[in-house]
Amino acid sequence: MNDDARHEAARQDDPAPAGAAGETNRQDPSRRSVLWTTAGVAGAGLGLGSLSGGVASAAEASAPAAGAPAAAPARKGRTMVDVPFEGRSTVRVGIVGLGNRGGSMIELFLAVPGVRVVAVCDPVREKAEQAAAKVTAAGQPAPAVYAKGEHDYENLCRRGDIDFVYVATPWELHFPMAKAAMLGGKHVGVECPVAMRLDELWELVDLSERTRRHCMQLENCCYGKNEMRVLRMAHAGLFGDLLHGAGAYNHDLRGLMFDPDYYEGPWRRLWHTRLRGDLYPNHGFGPVANYMDVNRGDRAVSIASFGTPALGLAEYRKKHMPANDPSWKESYISADRTISLIQTAKGRVIRLEHDVSTPHPYSRINSLGGTRGVFEDYPERIYIEPDHTDDQWADFSAYAEWDHWLWKEHANPPGGHGGMDYMMVFRVMQCMRLGLVPDFDVYDAATWTAPVPLSHQSIKAKGAPQQIPDFTRGEWKKARSGMDSEKPAG
Ligand SMILES: NC(=O)c1ccc[n+]([C@@H]2O[C@H](COP(=O)([O-])OP(=O)(O)OC[C@H]3O[C@@H](n4cnc5c(N)ncnc54)[C@H](O)[C@@H]3O)[C@@H](O)[C@H]2O)c1
Numbered sequence: 001m002n003d004d005a006r007h008e009a010a011r012q013d014d015p016a017p018a019g020a021a022g023e024t025n026r027q028d029p030s031r032r033s034v035l036w037t038t039a040g041v042a043g044a045g046l047g048l049g050s051l052s053g054g055v056a057s058a059a060e061a062s063a064p065a066a067g068a069p070a071a072a073p074a075r076k077g078r079t080m081v082d083v084p085f086e087g088r089s090t091v092r093v094g095i096v097g098l099g100n101r102g103g104s105m106i107e108l109f110l111a112v113p114g115v116r117v118v119a120v121c122d123p124v125r126e127k128a129e130q131a132a133a134k135v136t137a138a139g140q141p142a143p144a145v146y147a148k149g150e151h152d153y154e155n156l157c158r159r160g161d162i163d164f165v166y167v168a169t170p171w172e173l174h175f176p177m178a179k180a181a182m183l184g185g186k187h188v189g190v191e192c193p194v195a196m197r198l199d200e201l202w203e204l205v206d207l208s209e210r211t212r213r214h215c216m217q218l219e220n221c222c223y224g225k226n227e228m229r230v231l232r233m234a235h236a237g238l239f240g241d242l243l244h245g246a247g248a249y250n251h252d253l254r255g256l257m258f259d260p261d262y263y264e265g266p267w268r269r270l271w272h273t274r275l276r277g278d279l280y281p282n283h284g285f286g287p288v289a290n291y292m293d294v295n296r297g298d299r300a301v302s303i304a305s306f307g308t309p310a311l312g313l314a315e316y317r318k319k320h321m322p323a324n325d326p327s328w329k330e331s332y333i334s335a336d337r338t339i340s341l342i343q344t345a346k347g348r349v350i351r352l353e354h355d356v357s358t359p360h361p362y363s364r365i366n367s368l369g370g371t372r373g374v375f376e377d378y379p380e381r382i383y384i385e386p387d388h389t390d391d392q393w394a395d396f397s398a399y400a401e402w403d404h405w406l407w408k409e410h411a412n413p414p415g416g417h418g419g420m421d422y423m424m425v426f427r428v429m430q431c432m433r434l435g436l437v438p439d440f441d442v443y444d445a446a447t448w449t450a451p452v453p454l455s456h457q458s459i460k461a462k463g464a465p466q467q468i469p470d471f472t473r474g475e476w477k478k479a480r481s482g483m484d485s486e487k488p489a490g
Helices: 003-010 029-036 038-044 054-062 100-111 125-137 152-158 171-183 198-211 225-235 254-258 267-273 282-291 312-320 396-402 405-409 417-434 442-449 451-460
Strands: 091-096 115-121 144-146 164-167 187-190 215-217 242-250 300-307 338-344 349-355 367-370 373-376 381-384
Touching: 091 100, 091 152, 091 417, 100 115, 100 125, 100 164, 100 417, 115 125, 115 152, 125 144, 144 152, 152 171, 164 171, 164 417, 171 187, 171 198, 171 267, 198 215, 198 442, 215 442, 225 282, 225 367, 225 396, 225 405, 225 417, 242 282, 254 267, 254 312, 282 349, 282 442, 300 451, 338 451, 349 451, 381 396, 405 417, 442 451
Parallel strands: 091 115, 091 164, 115 144, 164 187, 187 215, 242 349
Antiparallel strands: 242 367, 300 338, 338 349, 367 373, 373 381
């Protein structure tokens, strides 16, 4: 595979295997210097702190002390539980961040009927303009291009003709961008994780409640075909009373993280110098939380995390990176494998794993067990009574009748990750057009992301359980619909 083909395959890196990505490529200094010179980062004023340590200390400062209850701050607005979108015939979208993810997701927004991309933003002008060209190639008017530096997204968020902002930028930018979008009166969908600190999660909850704008974690894995089938089977009682589940982001990203041409700068690798715990819990946690109706009848109450030594990235660097590579200045602290146990209010247990720095085949684990049986993914297999009684795993494809209506309606969805990305974009846009309650809200975004700061804190406290805040402020007890939606009429 040549470099272009490899990058195209890896473009969809997050939930799906990326293929071999070991060798180092040439760096284009003219493009990269926009974002990653020391002056550029320092001048950006986006809350990065020093790249080596500022964010770590901020994250540590924001996490509660070991075992201390994370008290809910006083509510300043009104709940966003069950709040529908205003209906509209066309959803006008602004996209911030047009790298690997944003640059491919734009095609899915353009493929959904009733959606117009009206503005695009990336300080790397070439990327913003390539995205704009995709919009016109799709037969839509040329979008406004925001490429004048690190803060131009604020101008996009101030426009009066945007309904929804999609954020696909480095993690440290998700919070200020989600905030700017809501303050600008837009609903916002953010790539994972929605923020990196506990105080930021609370601030997003408060802002969503005050501005009446939805702030959604665009967790595409919740829309996977298997995940949605298991969800429907779980809610129909096929697993009996639910007891345990597991999810993970176990994806060998060493090659991509050291590849100077893949990400726009080393932002992802640098997070391994700042936090010890699970940097990317959402792909594993989101689907299992949905199976268990977390925030809709159950609640994630506490998390205890354990981390292995952090050796994988340093070992990879030693083997593959030249002696003058800037990465040699970095000290990695993020555990190679993080294992977390979450306890729910109903006493269920969820296991989360994160490992992007050692060799292993791709897995999100995706398992669910109850009093009548168990499902496990990678590879998919099932065992539920009374269908199975012989101690042997059985074929999950026999349960296709339980597929979610989205998957019955879109048998061959376009785009990557087996179609889950399109399913998610289609459904979010459908909810916005028809004026429906979104499948997930700011409380889910905050809950699914809370393991980022809390696993770090727990590992530092030698595995002591950390309280997960009740971002719903008591409303988790109410049963309500979520991903397991009915097909809307019309
Ligand atoms: N859900 C998924 O399956 C999935 C898959 C891949 C990536 N992601 C997420 O998408 C996000 C982006 O990842 P990526 O692989 O595309 O990274 P990337 O480095 O390729 O892209 C990030 C883009 O953000 C731009 N950017 C940086 N600062 C900006 C600013 N101030 N204003 C506007 N744009 C700015 C960069 O120029 C770059 O084009 C991450 O949060 C990642 O976790 C999710």
